[in-house]
Amino acid sequence: MTENLSHPASTAPENGQIITRFGADFLVETADAELLRCTARRKLDHLACGDYVQWERQAQGNAAITAMLPRRNVLERPDFRGRLRPIAANIDLLIVVASWQPAPIWETLDRYLIAANRLPADVLLVFNKADLRQSLASAEAETCLAEYQRIGIPILHVSAKQQQGIHPILEAIQGRTAIVVGQSGVGKSSLAMQLLPETDIRVGTISETGEGRHTTTSATLYRLPSGGSLIDSPGVRDFGLTGMDFATLETGFPEFRPFLGECRFHNCTHNHEPNCAIKAAVAAGQLPPRRFARYLSLLANI
Ligand SMILES: Nc1nc2c(ncn2[C@@H]2O[C@H](COP(=O)(O)OP(=O)(O)OP(=O)(O)O)[C@@H](O)[C@H]2O)c(=O)[nH]1
Numbered sequence: 001m002t003e004n005l006s007h008p009a010s011t012a013p014e015n016g017q018i019i020t021r022f023g024a025d026f027l028v029e030t031a032d033a034e035l036l037r038c039t040a041r042r043k044l045d046h047l048a049c050g051d052y053v054q055w056e057r058q059a060q061g062n063a064a065i066t067a068m069l070p071r072r073n074v075l076e077r078p079d080f081r082g083r084l085r086p087i088a089a090n091i092d093l094l095i096v097v098a099s100w101q102p103a104p105i106w107e108t109l110d111r112y113l114i115a116a117n118r119l120p121a122d123v124l125l126v127f128n129k130a131d132l133r134q135s136l137a138s139a140e141a142e143t144c145l146a147e148y149q150r151i152g153i154p155i156l157h158v159s160a161k162q163q164q165g166i167h168p169i170l171e172a173i174q175g176r177t178a179i180v181v182g183q184s185g186v187g188k189s190s191l192a193m194q195l196l197p198e199t200d201i202r203v204g205t206i207s208e209t210g211e212g213r214h215t216t217t218s219a220t221l222y223r224l225p226s227g228g229s230l231i232d233s234p235g236v237r238d239f240g241l242t243g244m245d246f247a248t249l250e251t252g253f254p255e256f257r258p259f260l261g262e263c264r265f266h267n268c269t270h271n272h273e274p275n276c277a278i279k280a281a282v283a284a285g286q287l288p289p290r291r292f293a294r295y296l297s298l299l300a301n302i
């Protein structure tokens, strides 16, 4: 029997990265930086923006994702049924945005830091609305902020509205893949607009595929002209921390590390136990007390 030559056989698999999702299909950036719409089998439904995949051209002329390559990490969020769904994968940097109006919820910031540690991903704390800092930041808030500085969390003060401090964020991203998170109203969308100002970055590259304006709420990966990538994901912006266990909580407080192992009990929770090295360090002024108080409050909730 002769082969049907009108349909070329499928090609060898190639590597690519998922840029975004359109319903059941995915937009894949090929190794040649070409954007290609690909189908995927149902068993690959858990693929997310940022995933590296293998794809191949099919006999029918379309392209299909055939496999997911190993992930460094994945950010998940419960859907309306409470099932965890992947939002974005292979994240290097969690940009946690806070502001002075709405005022920072410090425990929420701590939760983001714990989540970043669990991913694992680096953290950049961006305090937006710097224009309001002088009039709205209380002395207590400044003290809380100083504690983060003290434990070595990188912090930037910016104003999306006044277009100030945007370049340092891009510099901080360097070659990494970053995602912006933070509570509602802190200015995440405003910042994303500043970080991705060119319409051709935000929507243009996506439009080339004939989708028109990309109006879905799917996470989308954008290449930054300054290097690195930014995943813009309306859905993940206020993501929480689900299923936290004690180990996740404890390692989410990196300032504890030098003292861990020095408590009298190896399974010390740094709460009621006698001869606790963490409590001693807090009492001696070696660990920031407000962070420790919030640690105890988080501990009470697991
Ligand atoms: N004063 C001041 N206001 C800002 C700044 N950046 C954003 N805003 C305002 O803050 C409000 C919220 O901004 P958004 O960018 O929508 O905040 P968001 O974090 O994306 O909010 P959600 O979509 O609810 O998660 C808007 O009214 C912005 O104009 C800033 O630097 N200074």
Ligand SMILES: [Zn+2]
Pocket: 263, 264, 268, 269, 270, 271, 273, 275, 276, 277, 278, 279
């Ligand atoms: Zn202890």
